[in-house]
Amino acid sequence: MQEIEGIVFNIQRYSIDDGPGLRTTVFVKGCPLTCLWCSNPESQDPLPEVTWRYTSCKKCGTCVKTCPLELITLDEDGVHIDRKSCDRCGKCVEACEAEALRISGKRMTVDEVFKVVKRDIDFYKVSGGGVTGSGGEILMQADFIAELFKRCREGEIHTCADTSGFGTKEAMEKILAYSDLVYYDLKHMDPVEHEKQCGQSNDLILSNLSLVVESEVPMVIRVPIVPGYTNSDENIAAIAKTVAGLTKEAPVNILPYHSYGANKYRMIDRKYQLDDVKIPTEEELDRAKQIIESYGLKCEISK
Numbered sequence: 323m324q325e326i327e328g329i330v331f332n333i334q335r336y337s338i339d340d341g342p343g344l345r346t347t348v349f350v351k352g353c354p355l356t357c358l359w360c361s362n363p364e365s366q367d368p369l370p371e372v373t374w375r376y377t378s379c380k381k382c383g384t385c386v387k388t389c390p391l392e393l394i395t396l397d398e399d400g401v402h403i404d405r406k407s408c409d410r411c412g413k414c415v416e417a418c419e420a421e422a423l424r425i426s427g428k429r430m431t432v433d434e435v436f437k438v439v440k441r442d443i444d445f446y447k448v449s450g451g452g453v454t455g456s457g458g459e460i461l462m463q464a465d466f467i468a469e470l471f472k473r474c475r476e477g478e479i480h481t482c483a484d485t486s487g488f489g490t491k492e493a494m495e496k497i498l499a500y501s502d503l504v505y506y507d508l509k510h511m512d513p514v515e516h517e518k519q520c521g522q523s524n525d526l527i528l529s530n531l532s533l534v535v536e537s538e539v540p541m542v543i544r545v546p547i548v549p550g551y552t553n554s555d556e557n558i559a560a561i562a563k564t565v566a567g568l569t570k571e572a573p574v575n576i577l578p579y580h581s582y583g584a585n586k587y588r589m590i591d592r593k594y595q596l597d598d599v600k601i602p603t604e605e606e607l608d609r610a611k612q613i614i615e616s617y618g619l620k621c622e623i624s625k
Contacts, residue, residue: 325431328466331365331458333438336445339624341482341503343451346439348470349505350455351427352462357509358595359548361583365458370410370427372399373507373589379422388417401584402591414546420612427460439470440477450478452502459487464496471500487534494530504534504541506572510552511560519551528564543572544624547602547610548579558610562617573620576610 332349340347340502352368353360360366364373379400386394388544393404396416401423403414415423439453446452453474455467483497484505498504508527510516516524534541543565547553561591565572579601587594607623614621 325433326466326469327429328429328435328463328470329368329370329509330430330435330500331370331427333435335387335442337454340454340456340484340506341452342480343449344442344445345451345454345482346442347454347456347484348435348439348467349402350457350460350463350466353457353459353486354431354462354522355459355486356517358519358551359546359579359581361580361586362458363586363592364426364590367590368458370425370429370461371405372403372408372410372412372415373424373426374403374591375422375424376400376588378420382420384417384419385414388414400588402581404518405591408468425613432466432473435470436473437475439474439479443477446479450480452482454482454505456484459488460485460497461487461493464489464493467573468496468500471497475500475502488522488531489526489530491530491533494513495534498534498537498539501539504539505544506531506534506541507546508546508561508565510557511564512557515557518546531564532568535572541572543574544577545574545610545614546577546579547607548596549599549602549606551599553602553606553610555609555613558613559617562614562619566617570618573622574614576607576614576621576623577605578623 329351331351334347337345337347351365353366353583383396392474393407395402412425415425460467474481480498480502483501509520513523544612545561584594611621611623
């Protein structure tokens with residue numbers, strides 16, 4: 323019987339920001355959303371892709387000469403790849419002596435990932451940690467994540483599903499069956515604004531939110547505060563009202579906007595759209611917290 327494979331772009335051990343305790347976070351490729359503030363843009367493409375690390379590039383032109391399809395160009399701004407036509411053969415990566423070109427994303431079996439995960443099982447037990455599935459969007463690789471979580475549960479390792487909620491009901495149910503905790507993002511309640519900012523409507527997200535609540539799997543609601551986009555009083559209140567109407571048991575975590583992933587866009591020939599957005603002030607974050615708490619919900623501001 324062939325083992326389930328996933329496409330993983332990072333396995334981060336000793337993580338403290340992706341759930342309780344010390345954790346290993348497994349990041350999978352593929353996301354149907356294109357949030358303007360996404361800090362992992364290399365996760366959106368579901369397949370392995372070539373990334374360009376401009377800080378390492380010698381601008382030698384070897385990659386240009388190596389590409390069998392002649393899809394790479396080099397100018398004063400650096401290396402550019404015709405990504406729509408690229409067949410991801412990896413020959414340019416093999417030829418780059420400076421290691422400026424790399425492949426983001428690797429096909430791995432559940433067994434291969436679990437071998438990495440279980441190395442830190444003693445740390446999970448001591449700290450109350452475990453394994454988090456993140457991305458990208460884990461609902462796009464539901465069979466893989468569900469099987470990994472099943473393996474973790476058999477090994478008494480805590481599991482956390484980090485999701486935007488954008489996926490099918492069947493995908494959500496598969497992962498929920500082996501999840502001990504769900505981190506659920508809510509970005510904007512207005513479907514039109516959600517589509518403008520994230521590339522898709524929020525219909526599936528709200529439908530799956532109800533599904534998670536009904537499953538009684540513990541969950542944490544996470545709300546990104548992006549000035550000029552998600553931080554209006556009306557949107558914060560709409561999110562709080564929606565959550566409170568379903569459950570008062572789920573705490574809400576406010577995630578202050580940051581631009582840590584801005585430089586990654588250049589690595590995949592894309593422009594970061596929010597260069598002019600400033601990080602939210604303490605007053606803005608406190609205001610959002612007060613609005614959320616006014617609906618009877620517990621709320622914390624993440625650092």
